[in-house]
Amino acid sequence: MALAVPTSLSPSKVASFRDCALAFRFSAIDRLPEPPSVPAAKGTTVHRALELLHCLPADERTPDAAQACLAQALDDVLGSEEYAPLALAGEQREAFAAEAADLLRRYFGIEDPRRIEAIGLELKLEAEVGGVVLRGIIDRLELGPDGELIVTDYKTGRVPSERFEHGRLGGVHFYAYLCEAVLGRRPAKIQLLYLAEPVAIVAEPSDQSIRGLEKKVGAIWSAVERACEREDFRPNPGRLCDWCSFQAWCPTFGGDPAQAPGRAQLVGL
Ligand code: SF4
Numbered sequence: 001m002a003l004a005v006p007t008s009l010s011p012s013k014v015a016s017f018r019d020c021a022l023a024f025r026f027s028a029i030d031r032l033p034e035p036p037s038v039p040a041a042k043g044t045t046v047h048r049a050l051e052l053l054h055c056l057p058a059d060e061r062t063p064d065a066a067q068a069c070l071a072q073a074l075d076d077v078l079g080s081e082e083y084a085p086l087a088l089a090g091e092q093r094e095a096f097a098a099e100a101a102d103l104l105r106r107y108f109g110i111e112d113p114r115r116i117e118a119i120g121l122e123l124k125l126e127a128e129v130g131g132v133v134l135r136g137i138i139d140r141l142e143l144g145p146d147g148e149l150i151v152t153d154y155k156t157g158r159v160p161s162e163r164f165e166h167g168r169l170g171g172v173h174f175y176a177y178l179c180e181a182v183l184g185r186r187p188a189k190i191q192l193l194y195l196a197e198p199v200a201i202v203a204e205p206s207d208q209s210i211r212g213l214e215k216k217v218g219a220i221w222s223a224v225e226r227a228c229e230r231e232d233f234r235p236n237p238g239r240l241c242d243w244c245s246f247q248a249w250c251p252t253f254g255g256d257p258a259q260a261p262g263r264a265q266l267v268g269l
Contacts, residue, residue: 002228002229003231004228005224008135020240021235022234030260032249032261033261038088042096048072050069053065058116107195120138122139148187151172151189152191153175155192155194159197159199172203177210190205
């Protein structure tokens with residue numbers, strides 16, 4: 001029996017399929033629940049604080065204001081349905097808040113937010129390409145000095161090695177593509193702001209990068225359809241296994257995918 005093909009693709013789903021097809025299946029097709037993680041909560045908190053910061057009038061976007069935004073972001077995120085189960089309290093919560101505060105301080109080493117003219121924050125965009133719905137959330141869309149569009153994505157992890165950098169920028173080209181499809185204008189610049197370093201990685205979308213993205217999405221979609229048809233999603237052991245929530249059902253770790261919660265019923269076991 002063929003598996004149901006997912007209805008849409010996002011940058012994280014594309015990356016997940018390329019990193020490990022079996023993990024993609026557990027997450028995007030079987031929809032197995034994944035426990036919340038502290039790094040994901042920290043990333044969400046810092047994103048929320050920066051969103052709040054950029055909602056302030058330009059001249060009020062100071063480092064002190066960013067820390068005030070962080071206080072609200074901590075309540076919003078750690079109290080949310082998704083992250084409340086982490087139950088961070090006491091010293092754990094203090095350490096979490098201190099690390100998020102440090103990332104926000106470092107953000108000011110990359111840019112001066114008083115000079116940013118954001119026209120969209122946490123912007124949800126989707127477009128259909130060749131029968132595939134592409135879906136993504138742009139952290140920030142802004143107008144540059146000459147009225148050009150700039151797409152910005154905040155990163156709270158480390159800068160990837162050169163080998164992985166192309167893949168990460170591929171994610172931002174994805175946003176550039178969505179922007180052009182939905183708003184009718186191609187961004188002049190796309191940038192990843194790695195707050196921990198702090199450093200910005202910048203690229204300019206071109207006809208070539210957009211065509212490359214279309215080809216890549218088409219190829220991945222075909223591969224996903226083929227894998228669903230054949231029920232063939234293979235594990236790809238690597239460094240991501242250390243953080244994978246699905247180890248218990250992964251053959252690499254002695255597990256059986258058919259025994260994953262929900263899977264047993266799906267395969268009629
Ligand atoms: S443990 Fe590793 S190989 Fe197995 S599903 Fe997760 S990422 Fe893939």
